Amino acid sequence: MRASVSTVQDLGMPAIYLHLLAELLNTIGVDERALLLRVGLDPARLKSTDLRVSQAQASEFVTRAIIESGEPGLGVMLARELKLPLHGALGTAVMSSRSLDEALELMTRYLTLRAPHLKVSRRQEGDNLLFNVACGVDLGPLQGFIMDAMLFGCVSMGAQLTGTPVPGSAILRRGAEPAYFQRFRQHIPIPVRYDSAEDALVIPRTQLSLPVRFSDAQLAASSRAKCEEALKQLTEDAGFACRVRRVIETSHPFPPKLARVAATLFVSERTLKRRLQEESASFQNLVDHVRLQRAGELLKNTGMNLSQIADALGYADAANFTRAFKRWTGTSPSHYRSQSLQPALKSRLHSVRASA
Secondary structure (H helix, E strand, O other): OOEEHHHOOOOOEEHHHHHHHHHHHHHOOOOHHHHHHHHOEOHHHHHOOOOEEOHHHHHHHHHHHHHHHOOOOHHHHHHOOOOHHHHHHHHHHHHOOOEHHHHHHHHHHHHHHOOOOEEEEEEEEOOEEEEEEEEOEEOOHHHHHHHHHHHHHHHHHHHHHHOOOOOOOEEEEEOOOOHHHHHHHOOOOOOEEEEEOOOEEEEEHHHOOOEOOOOOHHHHHHHHHHHHHHHHHHHHOOOHHHHHHHHHHOEOOOOOOHHHHHHHOOOOHHHHHHHHHHOOOOHHHHHHHHHHHHHHHHHHHOOOOHHHHHHHOOOOOHHHHHHHHHHHHOOOHHHHHHHHHHHHHHHHHHHHHHHO
């Protein structure tokens, strides 16, 4: 029996995938911004390739998206938008691999970074290799969407790697063919066989040696090391405090109320406080940590004045923000901004002088 998502670790879903889905919804006439806000997600924060969205919010957004768009094939549509660079360190590692076989080995090892509840196992059957994709957790409406995006995305990404759909490959799908798939079948360049015993990608062994177009040995080594570090960090960040922080990081409005975060994680306010205390954390400290990170980003990367930044961070005015920032960092926001801009200014001056 598969576990319920509420009983397992919530490692979150990369925010960038929900951003892509939101853009896709826009193209078919759905007000994606209003939908994100109803789920409590900040549309601007989803553009980050580093942030992750809680499983509960991701599931709610996908469910609402399918209902409001009337399109059950959103996962297939999203698969076409999954360009390799969007997959973070794993995408870079796969792109810089020497061969298709090496790229598939990376996907098998590090898939947790991009789709935490999916597992890939590899076995040989005759002249083919089967890459079985299984989900050990009942994700509800999110499950079919993720499986569609994963398997059909592999077809698209395989073509990106080698320059053409992998000859002789096929997709196996469990269960009866859904009615919506007829509208997409002609756009899938390899056979798709429903009523199979498993969900899997089939690749002829003879095709595993296909070279990857973007192969780069040095980049492959460094990006693989980043994948190892990211996998270690993701595993270490499996505690309850990290789940709370993920909700805070992507919430709209910001900062979220404790009651809203508790409801998102399906716990009472009292339970949320107790579980954070068990990990020597507090809700307010987590909010302040996210505030400090955002403050640094806004001071370094935007021209927003202090009043605008204060408003974005949920402060009543610039004075309150300035006091809090000094308490965190020991310096004023204005001084922090001027110091962070100096290296960039020196670099621009050097470029101007060099070209003179």
